[in-house]
Amino acid sequence: MANEKLSLNIHRAVCYIVLVLLTLISLFPFIVLVINSTRLHSEILKGFSLLPGTAFLRNCRNLFTDDNIPMLKGLANSVYISALTAFLTVYFSAMTAYSVHMYRFKGRNVAFRFIMLVMMVPPQVSALGFLRLVIKMHLMDSFMPLILPCVAAPVVFFFMLQYMEASLPFEIVEAARVDGSHEIRTFNTIILPIMKPALAVQAIFSFVTSWNNYFMPALIINSKDKKTIPIIIAQLRSAEYMKFDLGKVYMMIFVAIIPLMIVYLILSRHIIKGVTLGSVKG
Amino acid sequence: MRNTIAGKKKSISYSKWGYFFLAPFFIIYFIFNLIPLFSTFYNSFFENYRIGLMQVGPKFVGFSNYIEIFTNSNVPRYAVNTLIMWLMGFVPQLLVSLLLSVWFTSSHLRLKGQNFFKTVIYMPNLIMAAAFAMLFFTLFSDSGPVNDILISMGVVDTPYRFLTIKGSARGLIALMNFLMWYGNTTILLMAGIMGIDESLFEAARIDGASSLQVFFRIILPLLLPILVYVMITSLIGGIQMFDVPQILTKGDGLPDRTTMTLIMYLNKHLFSRNYGLGGAVSTLIFLITAVLSFIVYRITMKNYFSSSKKGDK
Structure with a gap:
């Protein structure tokens, strides 16, 4: 013993x-x-x-007053793109999931299977065609092509669908219909509030994904005042690294990483729970 | 309710709203994903690039871009690089995650501070890969903190030049991928182990099975579908490896292109507007990931339908 x-x-x-x-x-x-x-x-x-x-403060001041590094503008651009992306992703993914979950229409099953089938296909494989399309639409060097495509987010859709199946009873919608609520109104004022926890978790994930995104923005953005944080960081590496003030280099990486980490630490419980929901469980 | 005639009528009259709510996804997916995908396929059959200011093509050349890729280019080599670096990160990642997930879920061990450890090991997953790579570049540079520490401990006399040696350059990239993903894998595997029927462990304990036996005879076989899922999704992610090696090696795949990945090669062609070769390489990557995606689809759907059946009645 x-x-x-x-x-x-x-x-x-x-x-x-x-x-x-x-x-x-x-x-x-x-x-x-x-x-x-x-x-x-x-x-x-x-x-x-x-x-x-x-x-710390001196490095901070040095970084943000350096005219060669558009750090403040980059922060503003990144926040703007990520926030809009997060909003569009969760709103329209919830809407798509709502459609599949609530309505029994012809082609529903096909639509569902299609979304599940394309879920894992990496965006890079169509990047070439995407780039050509963006050039044709005269949208190069603009934020639009970085934001708009996120309306179609299969992984977030699947997460929302599973959440709805677990916690969205049909009766609520039936009751709203009896009360004469319009379908769009029902979705916006009754369904979305019920989905709040799922929306919050997925908004964080979408925000982070967009915030960290480097591949596409680097191909689309050219002008200095439209650059996002990852592009600015990548430039640091391609420039003469040795010439840089290292205090500034560390401060730049600090700005790119630490604010999100603090948000993560505050919300980590919810985020870690969210990791397993969108994927295969036991 | 839906069995009554009134209910049926109701559901018919509402069903058009299904299309309405579904439309934004499909319109956007069609414009920004499907059309570009087919345009990529289409471009792979044309000669279409620029030398300086001179535009060559577009001229239909059949499969010659594909032949070029397999014979004259370094694409097979870059594919091998990608695979090696993925394996170097994935194998330790899976082993460590298996160990941690068994420990965390063990009712025998009852480890304390689990939330803290989970929070810490998952954290690197949310980090900007570009910034993480830049941070590693700075840490492991010739006069960086890691070399400072190695020299002051007497491990090396002169700075170890990580990015000039194939093994250490690949090792750094693998280490970053490991750090970014082992927390995520641990959490997925934990969910899998917690889904295993507790009575199986109970029965094994009564039969006097050792913890090693429990692991190899119960946990591992029952976890197999999730392990396959984790491996294939990780492989799909590995094929997309770009940010970390691109920024760590300045896009050159130092040393001597031994850390050059497939997407880094694609990225070069996208920048130089070489649509023919870029298209061929994209199509190749698409074909590989499509097969892998289909396996993930089968696993996910099987799991989805069995769990929703369980939930129903």
């Missing part, structure tokens, strides 16, 4: 050691990022230290 307890404790200790090691590996890049964003270029060159410096 005592032996068994001992072996259980050893087993547990091994688990905790591995977990702490993984935590350290996962956090190490971020710890260095946060520390070095508080140090001056000259201090960073002297070598790594675990003690933070005092130049």
